[in-house]
Every structure is written in C-alpha cells, then in structure tokens.
Amino acid sequence: MEDRPNTDRLSTGAEWEPLIVAFFCNWCTYTAADLAGVSRMGYDPNVRVIRVMCSGRVDPQFVLDAFAHGADGVLIGGCHPGDCHYVEGNYKTLRRYHLLKRMLRDLGIEEQRLRLEWIAASEGEKVSKTINEMVEQVRALGPLRLSRRFKEWDAELASLEAEAQSEEVAVHA
Amino acid sequence: MPDKPKIAFYWCASCGGCEESIVDLAEDILEVAQAVDIVFWPVAMDFKREHVEAMPDGSILATMVNGSIRTSEQEEMAYLLRRKSQVLIAYGSCAHTGGVPSLANQFTREQILRYVYEEAPTVVNEEKTRPQPRHQYDGTALTLPEFRGLVRSLDQVVEVDYYLPGCPPTPQLLKQAVSMLLSGNLPPKGTVLAPDTALCEQCPRKESKPIDLRITEFKRPHWTQIDPNTCFLAQGIVCMGPATRSGCESQCIRGNMPCTGCFGPTSRVKDQGAKILSALASPIDAREPEEIEKILSGIPDPVGTFYRYSLAKSLLRAKVTR
Numbered sequence: 181m182e183d184r185p186n187t188d189r190l191s192t193g194a195e196w197e198p199l200i201v202a203f204f205c206n207w208c209t210y211t212a213a214d215l216a217g218v219s220r221m222g223y224d225p226n227v228r229v230i231r232v233m234c235s236g237r238v239d240p241q242f243v244l245d246a247f248a249h250g251a252d253g254v255l256i257g258g259c260h261p262g263d264c265h266y267v268e269g270n271y272k273t274l275r276r277y278h279l280l281k282r283m284l285r286d287l288g289i290e291e292q293r294l295r296l297e298w299i300a301a302s303e304g305e306k307v308s309k310t311i312n313e314m315v316e317q318v319r320a321l322g323p324l325r326l327s328r329r330f331k332e333w334d335a336e337l338a339s340l341e342a343e344a345q346s347e348e349v350a351v352h353a
Numbered sequence: 354m355p356d357k358p359k360i361a362f363y364w365c366a367s368c369g370g371c372e373e374s375i376v377d378l379a380e381d382i383l384e385v386a387q388a389v390d391i392v393f394w395p396v397a398m399d400f401k402r403e404h405v406e407a408m409p410d411g412s413i414l415a416t417m418v419n420g421s422i423r424t425s426e427q428e429e430m431a432y433l434l435r436r437k438s439q440v441l442i443a444y445g446s447c448a449h450t451g452g453v454p455s456l457a458n459q460f461t462r463e464q465i466l467r468y469v470y471e472e473a474p475t476v477v478n479e480e481k482t483r484p485q486p487r488h489q490y491d492g493t494a495l496t497l498p499e500f501r502g503l504v505r506s507l508d509q510v511v512e513v514d515y516y517l518p519g520c521p522p523t524p525q526l527l528k529q530a531v532s533m534l535l536s537g538n539l540p541p542k543g544t545v546l547a548p549d550t551a552l553c554e555q556c557p558r559k560e561s562k563p564i565d566l567r568i569t570e571f572k573r574p575h576w577t578q579i580d581p582n583t584c585f586l587a588q589g590i591v592c593m594g595p596a597t598r599s600g601c602e603s604q605c606i607r608g609n610m611p612c613t614g615c616f617g618p619t620s621r622v623k624d625q626g627a628k629i630l631s632a633l634a635s636p637i638d639a640r641e642p643e644e645i646e647k648i649l650s651g652i653p654d655p656v657g658t659f660y661r662y663s664l665a666k667s668l669l670r671a672k673v674t675r
Contacts, residue, residue, distance in 0.1 A: 240631050241628065241668065245668055278646060279634040279655060280627075286655060286672070326673055330670065336503075
C-alpha cells in the first residue's frame with residue numbers, strides 16, 4: 181500500500197485524503213456494493229474494497245495490518261444478525277469487533293477509525309451512505325499514516341548508527 | 354589443538370532471568386564450557402567491551418543477546434556484537450519480541466521519566482533532577498546513554514539469525530541450540546529454535562478442552578479456585594495457549610497457572626495479541642452487544658494481557674498516539 185499513488189501524494193505533501201480499507205462479505209455487503217455500482221449510486225473514492233467470504237474471515241490481524249500499512253480507517257461489512265451464510269460467522273465478528281475496538285482505543289487509535297456495519301445484499305444505498313459517512317468522520321479525525329510514523333520513530337536509530345560508526349573509527353584511529 | 358569455538362552472552366534491557374537460565378544448565382554447563390570458549394559474559398566473567406572490540410570481525414561463533422533495546426548503549430553493543438559474531442541469537446522474550454519492558458511503548462519517554470524521577474510515590478526530588486546524557490563536573494565531561502523513545506526487540510536494531518523464545522528459555526532449548534551450533538548443521542536464518550505448534554498441542558489438559566467452547570464469564574486467576582485438571586479456557590480463565598508457541602514444557606500449566614504467552618507466536622502468526630483476541634472473543638456465549646460487553650469486562654487490560662511479551666513486535670508496535 182505504501183507505494184500506491186494515494187500514499188505518494190501524502191509524502192509529497194499534497195492535500196491528504198482519507199484512505200479506508202473495507203472488508204465486505206461475499207454474500208451480503210459485497211453484493212450490495214455491486215448493486216450500488218450497477219445502480220450508479222456514487223460514493224467517495226477513498227475506499228479500497230476487499231472481498232472476503234464472510235465477515236467472520238476478517239482476522240483482527242487484517243485490521244491491524246491495514247492500519248500499519250497506512251489505512252486511516254477500516255470498515256467491515258457483513259450480513260445482518262441471523263442472516264449469516266455460515267450461520268455464526270457474523271456473531272463471531274461482532275464479538276471480536278467489541279474487544280478489538282477496546283484494544284485499539286488503548287493503543288491510541290480513535291474509535292471511529294474502525295466500523296462494523298450489517299449491510300444486506302439489497303441495501304446498495306446503505307453501502308454508499310456508510311462509506312460517505314465514514315470518509316467524513318475519518319477526514320475530521322485527520323491522518324493516521326502509521327507507515328510514516330514508524331519511519332519517524334526509527335529515525336533515532338539511524339542517528340545512532342552513524343554515531344556508533346564514527347566512534348568506532350575514533351577508537352581505531 | 355585447534356581453538357575451540359567462541360561463544361558470547363550479553364544482556365540489554367532485561368531482568369537477569371535469562372542469565373539465570375544459563376546457570377540453570379547446572380552440571381551441563383561444564384560440558385558446554387568444555388566444548389566452547391566463553392569469550393564475553395559480563396554477568397559472570399571479567400571481560401570488558403574493549404576486549405570484544407579488539408577481536409577480529411566474525412571471530413565469535415555465536416552470541417546470545419538477551420533483553421530488549423532501550424538505550425543507545427544497548428544499541429552500540431548490539432552493533433558491536435553483530436559485527437563480531439557469525440551467528441547472533443536473540444535469547445529470551447525481550448530480545449525476541451520486546452518482552453515485558455516493551456509494554457512501556459504505551460507511554461512517551463517524557464511520561465516515563467517524569468513518573469520515575471518526579472511522581473513515583475517513593476521519590477523525593479524537589480529540584481526535579483533528571484539524568485542528563487552529557488554533564489560537566491569539575492572540568493570533566495560525564496556521559497550517560499541516551500534513553501530512546503521506544504523499546505525494541507533485537508531484530509528491530511540489528512539482523513538476527515535465530516531466536517530462542519521464552520521468559521526465560523528452558524535449559525533444554527539452550528542445550529539443543531548449542532549442540533546445533535557445534536554440529537554446524539544450521540536451520541534457515543530466522544528460525545525460532547522451538548517447536549512450531551501452539552502450546553495447546555502439548556498441553557497436559559488438552560483432552561479437557563471442549564470442542565464447542567463457550568465463554569460466559571472471564572475470571573481473574575487470583576480470584577478463582579482453579580481446577581488443576583481442566584482447560585483454563587473452559588474455566589473462563591484467560592490462557593494464551595492457543596496463540597503461543599510450545600516448547601516451554603508447559604511449566605506454568607503444570608503449576609496450575611494459565612499461559613501468559615512468553616514463547617511468542619508460531620511462524621504463521623504476525624501478531625500474537627490479535628490472534629488471542631480472536632481466539633477469546635469468538636467463543637463468547639452472547640449475541641447482543643450489551644451482553645458481549647459485560648462478558649468482555651472480565652478482561653480489564655487487553656494490551657497488557659495479550660501483548661505481555663510482544664508489544665514491540667506487534668503490528669502497531671506501540672500506542673500510536675502517545
């Protein structure tokens with residue numbers, strides 16, 4: 181993700197745009213996103229949709245990895261409770277989501293950066309509404325840009341490496 | 354007689370338990386000492402940094418570094434030992450994944466220094482004196498290592514060849530690692546020198562883990578009468594076993610305490626905390642948000658529990674807005 185145009189624009193200092201990674205379940209939300217497209221409903225272009233077979237497939241690692249690679253927000257879309265194609269998948273998602281949200285808060289990531297929505301296959305409009313809403317919320321929060329922050333954190337190492345090497349030279353001189 | 358292979362041990366931000374675990378080899382340490390020359394081991398032997406600096410690069414067969422990296426001095430030693438060693442081994446949880454010290458990555462350097470030198474209940478420091486990296490005293494320049502903004506694992510500072518996990522690693526794993534080094538039959542670089550399965554696989558209580566686990570409540574171990582024969586998760590006690598590598602001989606479990614995760618994740622897992630989060634939350638026996646929250650309130654500190662030994666090596670590495 182770091183090499184994608186969106187992030188490049190960030191690094192050149194051009195105006196920042198929120199980047200949202202969306203995990204949509206194959207049976208409901210992805211189909212709804214398809215419907216939104218076919219029905220020519222517009223939504224903000226800040227979202228990168230990843231299709232998964234079930235919202236239950238969204239390992240919390242995926243969410244952390246998305247943030248670590250530069251996402252400003254993560255959206256998970258699944259079938260309404262009771263409608264999961266795999267019966268229990270979305271309930272597992274819901275339970276993990278509650279714990280993950282709490283853990284993210286403790287790790288300094290604002291609550292609105294992670295969102296779970298139940299969107300049925302017929303709810304194309306809800307896809308567009310949810311995405312637009314989330315883009316606005318994340319825009320208001322400002323950039324997270326962890327990939328850039330990690331580099332800033334590690335700048336202190338580069339300074340020492342140089343210093344250690346020059347000291348090494350001095351010792352041998 | 355040809356020279357014996359050279360081995361070194363060093364410690365960075367650690368508690369001393371890893372050093373203790375080397376001594377725990379007991380009589381076997383004599384065998385090790387016969388097979389190798391220990392050329393550097395500050396805790397036990399009188400060699401100085403200048404002795405290491407005088408050695409040719411790559412002249413040490415293997416160095417085992419324990420402890421995480423917090424100060425510039427520890428970084429310097431990591432660079433130095435990396436250069437002098439053919440094989441660098443991260444020894445113990447702190448060097449491997451950041452360890453308990455890396456929980457400090459939830460706070461800024463300023464928060465830590467202010468607490469330790471000004472606010473801690475046992476501290477009297479009216480002038481608010483803090484250690485300075487450079488200070489002039491009586492015409493002499495005194496220096497102290499820099500205190501870095503983050504705690505790091507060894508491989509976040511220098512290249513690491515192998516990892517010996519654990520808080521601390523077992524003497525058994527150390528013995529295996531030494532004989533592996535001496536045999537010259539080395540596994541691929543980056544290997545963690547312990548079995549690559551979850552602890553549950555080797556758990557003596559494995560048979561009592563329900564196939565359809567349902568968690569109705571999380572109990573704290575110190576508030577609970579723990580059944581010594583039943584799976585901790587089945588008793589509602591947070592056990593890191595499902596997300597933790599085996600190889601520890603289930604010592605905590607045998608002591609009737611749950612796993613806290615010191616062996617780090619298996620090779621397929623990037624983030625131990627996220628994995629245990631998933632394993633614990635999914636089987637919660639509730640479908641309504643309020644009920645789910647109520648059950649989850651039994652885990653008051655998810656970061657400290659799930660990343661007890663691995664915050665530095667987690668995907669987010671730290672509290673990102675500190």
